[in-house]
Amino acid sequence: MIVELRLPTSHIPEGNLPDATTVVNQRQVIAARIAQVLSRLPARARPAPRAFQTVPFVVLELTIEERAALALDPDVQRVVDDVLLFPVLTDSAPLVEADQAWSTGYDGTGVVVAVLDTGVDKTHPFLAGRVVEEACYSKTEAGTSETLCPNGLDQQLGPGAAVPCTLTNCFHGTHVAGIVAGNDPSAAQPIAGVAKGASVFAIQVFTKVIDPAKCGGVAPCIGAFSSDVIAGLERVYARALNGGLDIASVNMSLGGNLFTSPCDGEPYKPIIDNLRSIGIATVIASGSTILANRFAEPSA
Helix, strand or coil: CEEEEECCCCCCCHHHCCCHHHHHHHHHHHHHHHHHHHHCCCCCHCCCECCCCCCEECCCCHHHHHHHHCCCCCCEEEECCCCCEEEEECCCHHHHHHHHHHHCCCCCCCCCEEEECCCCCCHHHHHHCCEEEEEECCCCCCCCCCCCCCCCCEECCCCCCCCCCCCCCCCCHHHHHHHCCCCCCCCCCCCCCCCCCCEEEECCEEEEEEECCCCCCCCEEEEEHHHHHHHHHHHHHHHHHCCCCCCCEEEEEEEEECCCCCCCCCCCCHHHHHHHCCCCCCCCCCCCCCCCCCCCCCCC
16 A cells, blocks of 8 residues: 655645755655654554655555554545556657657757666667666565566666566567667668657566456566556656756656546656656656557657
C-alpha cells in the first residue's frame, strides 16, 4: 500500500519554495511524519518500508485490518493500492514534425531524457553512446512479484542497473529509447528518434509478476508498481538537483487505468510537481497504438 501522509500544511513542489532552508524544512517534516506513523504500527508492518524524501509517501505491506486502522490515523491522508502498470508502445517521429525542429537547430544535443520503462539495451547500435545514467527499482513481493534488478535487490544504481529484463515485452524500453534519442546516420535511409542528439537516463521500473491473476491469467508477465515509478521519478529529481545532467524531460510509456477526467488524485502527482517546478516535463503515454504482435518498428 502507498500511504499518503497528512502534513501540517500542503505539500509544495520544491522548486516553488523560496530557499534551500525551506526545502530542508519540508523534507524534515515529511521524515518526522513518516516516523510518527511507523511508530504506531505493529512491528510486523514495519520492516524495510520504502519512504520517499521529497514527497509525503511511505510504502508498507499491510493486512486488511492494519489498512483500516491506518486510514483512521490523524497523520494519514489516505491509503491507496500500490497498483501495477503495464508497458504501452508509441510509434514514430516525423508525425510530430521533429525533422522541422532539427532544421532549426533543435535536436536535443546537450540534454538528457529520462526513460522509465523496461530497461534499455545500451549496446544496440541505434543507441550507441546514448545511455549516460542508469537505475533500477523493481520490487519483490511474496506471491506477487520478483525483482528484475540485476543485483537481485529492489534497487540498483549506476552502470548496468537498467539492462533490459528477459521476459516478453522487455524490448519495450529499448524501443522507446530509440524513438526518443536513437540515431543511425549510416543507414541506407538514415533514421533517427525525435531528439536525435539527446542522451538517455535509463531507469528500469518493471518487475516480474508471478501471480497469474494479475497477469490476466498467464504468468509470468511484467508490470511496474506505482511505488517503483515514484522512486524512479524521485531519482530523476535528485540527479537534476545534484547537477551534471541537464535533464529536459521524463518519458513514461506505460499505462494503468482509463481516465476520463483530470487525474490529480494519483500518487505520482507530487513528485511530478517537484520535477515540473524545476523545469522538467513528465510525459506519459495517452491513447497509444500497439500492434497486435507488439513488435512494431518505429517508422521514423
